[in-house]
Amino acid sequence: MSPSKKNPLTSFGDRRKQQIDELAETSVGDDAGVSLIASAWRRLRRNPVFLIGLAITVLFVVLALISPWLAPWDPSDNPMIDEVRRQTNPVPGPEAGHPLGGDDRGRDLLSRLLVGSRQTLFVGVFATLFGLAGGLVLGTLAGALSGWVDSAVMRLVDVMLSIPSLLLAFSIAALSSRPSQWTVIIAIATIQVPIFARLLRGSMLAQRVSDHVLAARALGVNPAAIVFRHMLPNALGPVIVQATLVLATAIIDAAALSFLGLGNPDDRQPEWGQMLGRATAYINDYPHLAVYPALCIIVVALGFTLMGESLREALDPKSRR
Amino acid sequence: MIRFIVRRLIQMAGVVLVLSLLLFMWLRSLPGGTVSAILGERQTPERRAALEAALGLDQPIWVQYGKFLERAVHGNFGVSTKVLPGTDAFEVFLMRLPATIELSLLAMLIAVSLGIPLGYLAAKRSGSVFDNSAVVFSLVGVAVPVFFLAFMLKYWFAVEWNILPVSGRQTVGIDATRITGFFVLDGLMTREWDAAWDAFKHLILPAVALATIPFAVIFRITRAAVLDVLDEDYVRTAEAKGLTSRVIRGRHVLRNAMLPVTTTIGLQIGALLAGAILTETVFSFPGLGDALAISFRDKDYAVLQVLIMAAAAIYVVVNLLVDISYAIIDPRVRTR
Amino acid sequence: ESDRSDEGGGSGDGGTFTFGAAGAPEMFDPFYATDGETFRVTRQMFQGLLGIKPGTATVQPELATEWSADEAGTTWTFQLRDDVTFHDGEPFNADAVCYNFDRMFDQNEAGQVAGEYWGYVMGSFSNDPEGSLYKSCEATGEFEATIEITRATSGFPTMLTLDSLSMQSPKALEEGDANGIAAEGEGFSFPDYAFAPVGTGAFKFGEYDEANGTITLERNDDYWGDPAKTSELVFRVIPDESTRRQELEAGSINGYDLPNPADWSGLEDDGNEVVIRDPFNIFYVGLTPENNPALKDLKVRQALYHAIDREQLVQSQLPEGAAVATQFMPEAVKGWNADLAAYDYNPDEAKQLLADAGQEDLTIDFAYPTEVSRPYMPDPQALYEAIRANLEDVGVTVNVKTASWNGGYLDNVTAGKYDAYLLGWTGDYDSADNFIGTFFGNLNSNDFGTKAYPWGAQLSQDLKDADAIVDEDERAARYEELNQQIMEDYLPGLAISHSPPALVVGPGVSGLTQSPLTAEQFDTVEVGGE
Amino acid sequence: MTRPTGEPLLSVRDLSVTFQRHGEKAFTAVDGVSFDVRPGETLGLVGESGCGKSVTSLALMGLLPARGNTVTGTATYEGTDLLSLSRSEMRDRRGRDIAMIFQDPLSSLNPVVPIGLQVTEVMERHRNLSRKEAMPEAEELLARVGIPDPRARLKNYPHQLSGGMRQRALIAMALACQPRLLIADEPTTALDVTIQAQILALLKELVEDTGTALIMITHDLGVVAGLCDEVNVLYGGRIVERGDRHRLFAHAAHPYTNGLLGSIPRLDAPRGERLEAIPGSVADNLPWDSACAFAPRCPRALDRCREETPVWEERPATGLRCHNPAEVQRD
């Protein structure tokens, strides 16, 4: 149905672009007439994988929201600083009031882990939102306007896609002169922009030639309304799924950035990735400093991934047979 | 076909050129870099100025870019300040390339040789316990931060159990002749079996860590592709012909399922470079990833620029190779 | 597996000492070298006219046995050893010495920038003889060299202990076009000589395996002194800190520099030896009065100083052996004033002082560097956080600023962009001038922005004058006075602490003597014995 | 044309297929279907989408998915019950004794394998021919089904052929081992009328020449009218009417059959005549077990139709499942 499938040229083109385009095509199902969400939900409700993912995600979000009240200590306060001795006892162990002990600055580890969920969610959500916003703007422009706007936007996207994503994120973070949590967010968001843009454009193009858009045109509906009321909402499916998955990768990527020393240098507000990144310096004698945040990351990333993957499967028209 | 390759190569040149310009402008607009690296605490405005003048950094940026291009044409891409100080960045690239290729090849080999068979089996038994656990396992593989996994592997296999070396490419003191820069290959070529085996042992842990994500992705693509192909009418046709399951598996299922898998392998090869930054750092493995990590941290801009451009070029070339191999396996593309 | 014994034990007599380096050396010509990774390697192959007594920062004879100056302190005569040959068999004599000095003095444009340490201690090169401390060198006998300098200075001849000013084989320098350095885009391209160094030290150059990141040095069997205890000395580049530790524990290296203080106890528990050096550095909070006029008030600066709980800081954030600083130089340096007391931690007084100055609502932009660890500040952020908390306790509003070390931090410090910042200094040689002279001597541009103070010019001049005092004791006394003045009357910055950088060696390694200047010689090291 | 008589080649009795998906209600797609096919006979299975035509054929071929379904009944082929054969025994028969042609000629051909190999592999499998021996035969076969320049075509890939040619290639594959029974599941639905005519003509010719029995599955009554000897009309998984084609089209008794006939615009009917549409859609069906599934849409429905399952009445050469059939003239 969709243009890219019909156009044989794309079948021998850049693979990465093509993969995105194919994903985009999942927005027009074999039976696009059936409400995607409704039918997807019907199947998801009974899918244990999805439910586990959903449970983890909900738990995580709730934790992030209430953690400041849960945490016994202020995560930036260092109640155990007196015990910290660079040489002899750099990382205080568990004791009364500090069930997991402290970190290398005498801060309560449990509190930091709890409150860390909030910042982790923050980074994940904002990185995804920014990436999504950038992708939406570019993708909508390209998908709606076609012509030279489309070409220009897509060339830009192509250049961005020609660098492996994570490498691009590292470069952006490394090349920003003032590292902060926002550089992390922007670095991770930037690598999502071309993916979202291309995804959305592909899926908009698929919508553009679909009969219901044709019908709206035939009705004399004005083009802006067609784009925003008909094309965009129907094109969002794959984008939303991708966004769920990006939430997972964003958290992992943030950790990688921190590990390379490119993360947010200010660690008063803890973030799991950053905690993990910093803890690698102590991995020989105090591996628990790394293991706790790593486990948190793994579980949450897994939650988002399980949810995203099962969403994708549910939205994929092929699996609806 | 030739047209197509030419087209892609021209595109690649374009991308690399645009990238070089963007990177150049960006890097030069950043503070620090070379000057800071050389002067350290000893920096004063005068020394700074002198050094900048000596390095031509005080000239307008387009003049600098022009000079950069001019030098680049002659194979000089600027000198590394941190990774291999004093060496031309492109030479650094060439020197570090074999290590990363060696590592990526092994990683890819692991990912492919596990991912494809497991993916096929999982699809064949879709819904079974094996399938479900394999899927969850692969998702966990994606969720574990690569560098953390690398640390764990290193901790258990190298530090605790001491079965494999901790870091590097070759044990100090082993007699090894360098020919190609591929240590394992060199060892085999010169019949220095010790050296080859030692170099190979150094590859194992980083390769395993590096392989997790490609493995997970390849596994799941294979599984999805096989599932899809199993549903195809032509498989039903093959069944209706009463063909043996061996023929059906090989000729009808796998050959078709390999198409998307090939694509994915290509993409993952490109992406390996980014993963290598993390694994090579953890294992202090002197490859491109390690070089990149160092230049990120210590702002070795010359190396950074060359490596990012090279990464883009490699990515495009790998993609091109995938496309060509695609043409070889997919007659619909080949015969167009 | 039998790896361990292979790697640690080594071949031939004496075995191999393998040392984990954090980065690759630039090249092997110490004259152009600027960083510790390079010097650590060249130091094993090269020697200067003067050396440093192991375990101290004190000067001792090396290639010169005796030296003396005329009254004005500008003509120096060196008696040289007569039993020294370079690794390439060339004799070491007065001609060689003068060849070396002339070579160093006579640099092309790129060389003048790259010859960092010469420029730093000597001021300038042959194209600008006026600005240069070095004037000439003459072979006044086969083994007697006379060096003329343009003015008396405390730094001479101590500066001859600098690795950069080591003696190299004239023939090799000649053949390898040692001065043929060129600036190329981002950095320098070095001549062939830089990768085939020839010196007089206990080790000679073996090979540099760039692909594997190893540098191999071999024992110099013709060494004039006691031969090296190991037949091979290998440096292996391991950029990752925790990996160095693991390699040490796995036995594939025998030691590494600057272990993370947090690892010290773990390392010792595992049977390694953490060698703690005497501190020869200073960590301070620099201030930029021009940027924030409130800082021009001495009371404010004192308030900030009193606000910082340095005892606590030293205990919790710095390794054992670290000490609270009383002045801008470590104890080992001549001119250190033993009578100075440290500013005490006194938040009340700090508040009072701020109130007196009318700066109760003081706000400062306070910066620290990321992506770096220096011997005087192993973990900048940790130190920063501690100081920041102290400052906030007395009501100072702190705007957190940060940048990466090579990515703008140093530039911003030099350009005076921060009100306050963390920085420090490791001494090059035993000279007060190398510390306070460097900090405050140059009126027009120094990191403390002293020209904004009324006393800035005076201090600068006083430092120059002190430097020119020929008599050592007189000079030391003057420096002590200056130190007192700096701390009590001027307080251009807040000297915080001295930290002892450490070095670690694995079990079975013996004979290593630490150097406060982090200039260890490995020829005395023995490996094995298990 | 005379109807072949004699022993049935395949005799299907009470074939039922029930799908049981995890967590969903069991669904009986085919419900007690019985029919016989004799050599040289063409049997039609007609009905609207979803009435169980394909499931019937797949069940006979043993090609239903391995899990999630139960097949009951018997299908006796030359004395053996196909439905009770093991997977590997069935594998030996498929392609040799019974062959099948599918609906979509493009998707039914492996896109990455040349046509030649796809034809010869059946011969290699069932006739123990080497590929070399099989090739000339394959070439002949292609020529036989009307593919021009067959030698060149052997090396072609499916995408290089047009829809009609692909369907011919599929037919060639089905014929490679001279099966005695051919099942064609909507072989022309994806094709244009002119091409459909070609394919139908080809099938007809083949049946006449080789004496192969053909089960023709289609929803197009027109196709059936020209081709089949006996027609079975399916509705909701059950056969509702069976008849010799002349009788069925002339005097259909079941209201559904009549409805179908009335719904189809005919090229030869005078224009403007209103079509007699069947009201409602398949979704309105009642379950067969306590009513006539067709009752809600049936113009002749009685109260009884909603309360009692109509039974199958076998008559010579016809059969019917209806409480209130249209008057049938007996001849």
Add this chain to the structure above:
Amino acid sequence: MTDVLVDVRGVKVHFPIKRGVIFDKTVGHVYAVDGVNLQILKGETYGLVGESGCGKSTLGKAILNLETPTEGSVEFDGTDIAALKGKELRRKRQDIQMVFQDPMSSLDPRQSVESLLTEGMKAHGLADDKEATRKRLRELLSAVGLPPSALSKYPHEFSGGQRQRIGIARALSVNPKLIVADEPVSALDVSVQAQVLNLLEELQDEFELTYLVVAHDLAVVRHISDRIGVMYLGGLVEESEAGELYETPLHPYTRALMSAVPVPDPAVEDQREQILLMGDLPSPSKPPTGCRFHTRCPWRQETRCDDERPELRVVEIDGVTPGHRVACHWAEQIAAGEVERHEVTATMTEQSGPDEVDDGPPQYFVDPL
């Protein structure tokens, strides 16, 4: 009677095929519609038939300017639609509406029936009065035979036939004069097909509509149309009143087409003389020269057919009315039996490319790197 509502003159729609080394350039065209002239009279149903890919849909869309014609004009009530743009074009579209083939994809799944139906009315200012709109909606629903409760439902809650009714109601909502129905029943079950065809006929009377019905099923077209145009490879080959086309098809292609349509009547089937066409439909990007049909024509002659493209013309043959036009050089001779039918050797069209390359499953784009 001779009120021409739509006058299509020389319409061509060519789709460029692009490829290139760096920049895409046009290397050829798909000649989807290649010079069509036809008039649709007020109140009539004009049927367009032809095989898949012959350009029927494209022509239908070109009439609404949903595909802008490469050449030619489409006059609707005196205005050239093909030349309109932007707002004016949208205005004009109120008069022409379209009904689509696939009842699934032609309705936006995210809109309720009410908003589907009011959207067009709003666009043309027909929905300003709330009460009136409501009434109108109810009228529309009852006209297409749906209960009023349907308004608040979503498309997926309906069966295929019902969805097609919604599509028709949507088309009717703006009071069009012409409805272009592109394969309105081909996706429906036979039993439902008839319902929709009946509905279309009823509505035509009720709302005084003119139809252009596009379909590949000759029987359907013949059933519903007053006049029929037969298309082959982008051009009209024959046009006639419906009954006459069936009685006396003049063009060889029409004859073949007629004879290929199966009739659900064994009696007819058994004695029908079939004209089996050999070979495949040529690719519309490389249409044959001369008469487009000559490669498959059983009446092809040595002269003219291969190189001269026949005009659509009125022929003088007994029993053929002046409204009957045909594009065949030898129509008279064939009708008179002067030109003999002969065998055609099937030639194969090398398919120029994969019409659909499916690279397998949608790629799971977890791109953690």
